[in-house]
Amino acid sequence: MSLLVIGSVAFDSVETPFGKVEDVLGGSATYFSASASYFTDIKLVAVVGQDFPEKHVRFLKKRGIDVKGLQVTDGKTFRWKGRYDFDLNQAHTLDTQLNVFASFKPRIPEEYKDTPYVFLANIDPVLQLEVLGQVKKPKLVACDTMNFWIERKLKELKEMLGHVDILTINEAEARELSKESNLVKAAKCILSYGPKAVIIKRGEYGALMFSDSSVFSAPAYPLESVFDPTGAGDSFAGGFMGYLSNVDNISDRYIRRAIIFGSVMASFDVEDFSLNRIKNLTNREIETRFRAFKKLTHFEDL
Amino acid sequence: MSLLVIGSVAFDSVETPFGKVEDVLGGSATYFSASASYFTDIKLVAVVGQDFPEKHVRFLKKRGIDVKGLQVTDGKTFRWKGRYDFDLNQAHTLDTQLNVFASFKPRIPEEYKDTPYVFLANIDPVLQLEVLGQVKKPKLVACDTMNFWIERKLKELKEMLGHVDILTINEAEARELSKESNLVKAAKCILSYGPKAVIIKRGEYGALMFSDSSVFSAPAYPLESVFDPTGAGDSFAGGFMGYLSNVDNISDRYIRRAIIFGSVMASFDVEDFSLNRIKNLTNREIETRFRAFKKLTHFEDL
DSSP: OEEEEEOOOEEEEEEETTEEEEEEEEOHHHHHHHHHTTTSEEEEEEEEOTTOOHHHHHHHHHTTOEEEEEEEOSSOOOEEEEEEOSOTTOEEEEEEEOGGGGGOOOOOOGGGTTOSEEEEOSSOHHHHHHHHHHSOOOSEEEEEOOHHHHHHOHHHHHHHHTTOSEEEEEHHHHHHHHTOSSHHHHHHHHHTTSOSEEEEEOGGGOEEEEESSOEEEEOOOOOSOOOOOTTHHHHHHHHHHHHHHHHTOOSHHHHHHHHHHHHHHHHHHTTSSTTTTGGGOOHHHHHHHHHHHHHHHOOOOO | OEEEEEOOOEEEEEEETTEEEEEEEEOHHHHHHHHHTTTSEEEEEEEEOTTOOHHHHHHHHHTTOEEEEEEEOSSOOOEEEEEEOSOTTOEEEEEEEOGGGGGOOOOOOGGGTTOSEEEEOSSOHHHHHHHHHHSOOOSEEEEEOOHHHHHHOHHHHHHHHTTOSEEEEEHHHHHHHHTOSSHHHHHHHHHHTSOSEEEEEOGGGOEEEEESSOEEEEOOOOOSOOOOOTTHHHHHHHHHHHHHHHHTOOSHHHHHHHHHHHHHHHHHHTTSSTTTTGGGOOHHHHHHHHHHHHHHHOOOOO
16 A cells, blocks of 8 residues: 655754754654654655755755655745754753744645645644545545644644544653543543544653454563654654554454554664664564564563 | 571551651561561561560561560660652651661571571661571571661672572662662662572562562552552562472462562562551452452563
């Protein structure tokens, strides 16, 4: 199957206790696509400015990503600048320049409209809904969001959630969206908005998936070197949706495996700045780490 | 096999967002013993004052706990007063009255000295070492500690760690003890002090075990109602050591199961104040929750 993603393609400047980078390739749709490209065919919808270098487009194409939906418009590409301290779970935004993103109107190319798997990365929920209106009966729609939209467009966000199957969201944002401090209650509240499942991302503590009939807990991989958490959530979503699109099966057993593949991709992402680690993985490396997750969590039943 | 524990028996006054209790039964050795008593024979070494009511002793005996090592001396029983806010991972100590604990000299009854499994709950590392000097070649020794001793008796703590097999420790304290923010590095550092394994307790995020040859991640059970986290770490240790003493096997596969049994007992403990939830469990309830942990974490290998 194939997988459509709409989100941001950006330049990131990031500082962590272990180093800094400036104007490197970033953006939610970029991380998502690169990660998912190991599993399935990707169709990318995003916008960049005239300053977006050809080498980045070549990289996306090299990963087999269909970039017909990548609009190039007058102006500068979206830029994000952030810092992480030793608590790598918490990003501190230093500067956001929306640039061409400010007036972005997503247009889904005609040949994308039948894509069965759709991921709406973290953008304005109004745009997320607009995209959903353009695709024809997808088999599975997942989305992400953030505190910015919870605080500014709660009504639109809730409406959008009525149209998606799965929400991926950070732990603190799940609490903020539901106004519940207890995570089980928060998940139940979010499910009442419409999604069939919610995946709560907990950074170095892994992820928790709640649906009406199942709860699944996945750890994060204990890494000795974590350089830069930027893109971990989108790499997770890419592995998750990429695997589901690949197997074309959304039953609980495949959802669980997909969450582990998501965790695998996130664990690679944080090992280096930008997409440096996830741009050149082998299938063997991905499978080896999947098996390491199995070993990490395995215990014998009674 | 049987299991010796040395630690505190105390009165706790606790306030959480969900209620408050005053002068209820608490203490590390109490939680540990009650939890472990579902799995194995317990020998308790601790001290209380003249104010310690007979009903609490009757409760311990009713759970089959051997209280010959429970000294009753002139003075008042150890008292702790604490508060938890909505972030239930963080206890705020409001008052500590050591009372009879200030001059406690542990005396291990003669018939306790051959006990093969030993747990040194969180007390002064000097006392922990003194106890170790009194028992004869135990098969497995585990201990707990806290920031208080890391900050005041680091030298003695490190010496004590050279004599134990397993350390259980909170995540923040593992970082403090090792001076490493990365948890994998922190664990390696702690293993270099002597223990063959370290179990890092992460509250609602579960536990991580590191040894030279194995890493194991266990989640916490996602509960809709968490009333009072007091005693969760000691209930964990009780389930962990109780199970190992029961099966009398300390190979990796049993260590992993023991960590799940510890997580099971901690998950019951936090459901109510004091020992209210863990004082009257059935084996069936314990096994059912163990299986729920299996379901919570299960995914198919490749």
